[in-house]
Amino acid sequence: MLDRQRLATPEIRRRSGLRERPPRPRLLPRLALVLAGFLLAGAAGAGAYFLPVLTTTVSAVGTGQIGSVAGIAAGGDQPFTVLLLGSDDDAKFPADAVLTQSMIVVRVNPATKQVTMLSIPRDLWVTIPGRKGKAKIDTAYQLGGARLAIETVETNFHIKIDDYVWVGLKGLIHLIDRMGGVDVNITNPVMDDFYPSDIDVKNPYGYYRLAILPGAVHLDGAHALQYVRSRHGDLRGDFARSERQQQVLLALKGESKQVSLSDLPDLASAFNGELKTSIGLDRVRGMMAVAGRLGTSGIQQVVLLPPYTNPQMVGDQDVVIPNWPLILPLVHQSFP
Amino acid sequence: MRRIAATALLLALMAGFGAGVYRLLDSHRSRTLPQAESAPAAPGLGPVLPGTFYLAQGGSIYQFQKGKFKKLTPAEGWTQPAASPDGTRLVAVKRGFNSSDLYLLGTDGRVMAQLTHNLSTVVEYNHWAFFPRFSPDGNSIFYSYDAKDPGNSYRVDMAVYAMPVGSLKPVARPWTNPNQYTGGDVSPTPLRAGGLVYSKFAADADGKVFSQVWIQARAGSPGLGLTRAEDNCGQPAVSPAQTMLVVVCHPAKDVSIVETASLDPAGYSAGPLQPLVTAPLVASPAFSPDGLSVAYFAPAAPGRPFQLWTAALAPAAAGGKLPAPRVVGPALGWDSGSAPVWV
Numbered sequence: 232m233l234d235r236q237r238l239a240t241p242e243i244r245r246r247s248g249l250r251e252r253p254p255r256p257r258l259l260p261r262l263a264l265v266l267a268g269f270l271l272a273g274a275a276g277a278g279a280y281f282l283p284v285l286t287t288t289v290s291a292v293g294t295g296q297i298g299s300v301a302g303i304a305a306g307g308d309q310p311f312t313v314l315l316l317g318s319d320d321d322a323k324f325p326a327d328a329v330l331t332q333s334m335i336v337v338r339v340n341p342a343t344k345q346v347t348m349l350s351i352p353r354d355l356w357v358t359i360p361g362r363k364g365k366a367k368i369d370t371a372y373q374l375g376g377a378r379l380a381i382e383t384v385e386t387n388f389h390i391k392i393d394d395y396v397w398v399g400l401k402g403l404i405h406l407i408d409r410m411g412g413v414d415v416n417i418t419n420p421v422m423d424d425f426y427p428s429d430i431d432v433k434n435p436y437g438y439y440r441l442a443i444l445p446g447a448v449h450l451d452g453a454h455a456l457q458y459v460r461s462r463h464g465d466l467r468g469d470f471a472r473s474e475r476q477q478q479v480l481l482a483l484k485g486e487s488k489q490v491s492l493s494d495l496p497d498l499a500s501a502f503n504g505e506l507k508t509s510i511g512l513d514r515v516r517g518m519m520a521v522a523g524r525l526g527t528s529g530i531q532q533v534v535l536l537p538p539y540t541n542p543q544m545v546g547d548q549d550v551v552i553p554n555w556p557l558i559l560p561l562v563h564q565s566f567p
Numbered sequence: 568m569r570r571i572a573a574t575a576l577l578l579a580l581m582a583g584f585g586a587g588v589y590r591l592l593d594s595h596r597s598r599t600l601p602q603a604e605s606a607p608a609a610p611g612l613g614p615v616l617p618g619t620f621y622l623a624q625g626g627s628i629y630q631f632q633k634g635k636f637k638k639l640t641p642a643e644g645w646t647q648p649a650a651s652p653d654g655t656r657l658v659a660v661k662r663g664f665n666s667s668d669l670y671l672l673g674t675d676g677r678v679m680a681q682l683t684h685n686l687s688t689v690v691e692y693n694h695w696a697f698f699p700r701f702s703p704d705g706n707s708i709f710y711s712y713d714a715k716d717p718g719n720s721y722r723v724d725m726a727v728y729a730m731p732v733g734s735l736k737p738v739a740r741p742w743t744n745p746n747q748y749t750g751g752d753v754s755p756t757p758l759r760a761g762g763l764v765y766s767k768f769a770a771d772a773d774g775k776v777f778s779q780v781w782i783q784a785r786a787g788s789p790g791l792g793l794t795r796a797e798d799n800c801g802q803p804a805v806s807p808a809q810t811m812l813v814v815v816c817h818p819a820k821d822v823s824i825v826e827t828a829s830l831d832p833a834g835y836s837a838g839p840l841q842p843l844v845t846a847p848l849v850a851s852p853a854f855s856p857d858g859l860s861v862a863y864f865a866p867a868a869p870g871r872p873f874q875l876w877t878a879a880l881a882p883a884a885a886g887g888k889l890p891a892p893r894v895v896g897p898a899l900g901w902d903s904g905s906a907p908v909w910v
Contacts, residue, residue, distance in 0.1 A: 273585055279585075418799075445768075445802075449866070463721045536774070
């Protein structure tokens with residue numbers, strides 16, 4: 232029987248009613264198919280897990296406007312510069328037309344483990360690209376979003392911004408709460424009788440009293456926001472506030488050592504639309520690795536106090552006049 | 568049929584693998600450590616230490632005695648207790664939304680009297696009262712209070728005031744004159760000799776605010792620094808014999824040092840600072856009743872809750888090394904701004 236089958240031509244087989252045995256499939260392509268299936272399923276699982284992160288980074292300024300940081304993605308040692316923007320995104324302002332109360336430029340050099348944080352006074356009187364005359368730098372974001380804020384910093388300070396992160400008030404609260412709070416040393420009492428009561432309230436123009444007492448404390452998100460936002464009772468007003476913002480940022484950097492890549496979806500969902508960034512998930516991974524390698528000894532903090540700036544009245548506005556001949560050489564020491 | 572079954576099985580395995588990847592990633596998520604909010608009222612949580620502690624956590628005051636915690640007040644904003652010299656009463660802060668007041672309590676937590684009345688319906692007319700301490704004779708209470716500046720509503724600086732206890736209409740008297748826009752004068756400790764030790768905030772030439780431990784002979788007298796400006800020291804506590812001072816100094820960023828110094832209250836001077844504990848964050852030191860140890864708060868690791876620690880001031884044997892500080896009880900997340908009371 233076997234011999235008959237083997238010797239018969241297809242025509243003979245058909246006529247004699249012999250059934251044709253299907254060709255034996257090759258094992259390798261089938262294995263590859265199964266493997267690809269498993270890979271796809273794994274990718275889908277990971278994609279589902281990181282979905283909140285992906286949807287957060289979707290709100291980025293289009294690539295091409297901002298330089299890409301390929302070195303970070305590869306876990307390399309290429310220096311990069313990030314503009315951190317913080318806004319009072321309460322009911323006083325239309326959504327996406329808010330002022331930036333905080334602007335901090337951070338330069339990280341992974342090779343030398345050097346970090347420089349430059350706080351830009353929100354009332355700095357500067358040229359806004361595409362606009363006539365001068366205006367406070369905090370209006371740039373209101374007029375043209377992150378793109379104009381970046382362009383304004385780049386134009387005035389003659390530096391290159393690679394990426395940006397924008398965070399709203401509640402975003403910061405939720406981030407710090409999700410990280411379990413933050414430990415800081417309060418250097419002096421922060422007293423404010425007119426702290427804005429504008430989060431989750433009907434009247435965003437209300438205020439309340441604040442007393443943050445000196446000493447080492449563990450702050451939750453709401454209290455940490457109060458600490459970095461208050462400015463009325465301080466001798467140096469916005470400058471002291473800038474220093475407190477840098478202090479909490481550094482404390483958060485310390486706390487972030489306990490955060491892994493797997494925590495990112497939790498953190499991203501905590502923002503609930505209160506975070507916008509140009510940094511994709513691939514680069515977040517690289518940045519976390521870089522942050523983990525950085526110590527506190529290589530961190531330089533720059534606040535543009537007088538004589539780098541000079542508070543003045545222009546018309547009916549309190550503004551801060553930049554002393555560019557002093558500022559630019561200082562900035563270019565750390566921001567090429 | 569077998570092929571369909573095999574395909575279905577493979578698809579199910581793939582779906583399971585995808586779900587497994589999700590679960591694997593989820594299992595690597597770090598669980599953020601919440602600050603302990605549960606009452607540490609369970610018995611036997613801590614080692615047996617001599618004396619009695621009064622500590623604040625989550626708006627409640629707790630007593631810690633013979634290794635057991637006991638909740639004295641409900642969670643209603645209570646903080647910063649201090650004991651009377653005879654140990655029969657406490658004075659503590661009850662903090663509200665826009666104001667805080669001082670209350671006299673029994674050692675069982677029962678409210679005996681409200682000492683200040685700082686609440687107002689107008690936000691900026693409210694006042695704060697913090698850091699209360701009994702005078703050595705137990706007849707007065709020293710505390711930090713924010714008097715208003717009629718010329719500038721933005722200025723809120725605390726000064727040290729003293730008020731008699733037991734008077735029907737107690738009138739508080741200012742003792743110190745705070746530097747403007749620094750936050751003012753805090754953490755007063757009245758001395759048996761009649762003077763006052765406290766933390767004074769001041770600004771350097773660049774406007775940067777720092778802290779100095781200050782001593783003052785009388786109400787309104789000028790006073791002088793017991794520590795140097797560059798040491799940036801505050802949170803002073805005085806030993807029961809009033810011959811030693813313990814402070815927290817921040818001479819550099821990310822460095823906190825609990826330091827001790829000899830104290831001469833009559834001569835208004837202190838000896839050189841001696842480091843006792845160095846850590847990124849330490850807070851609110853206080854002496855033991857025998858003056859041989861110091862209790863303070865610090866996290867066991869960065870980002871962890873503040874725990875109570877004790878450090879001996881002298882080695883167990885002459886010529887030996889100082890024993891390492893030891894932690895008291897589990898990580899309960901104590902209110903680090905409320906100095907432990909150890910009587």
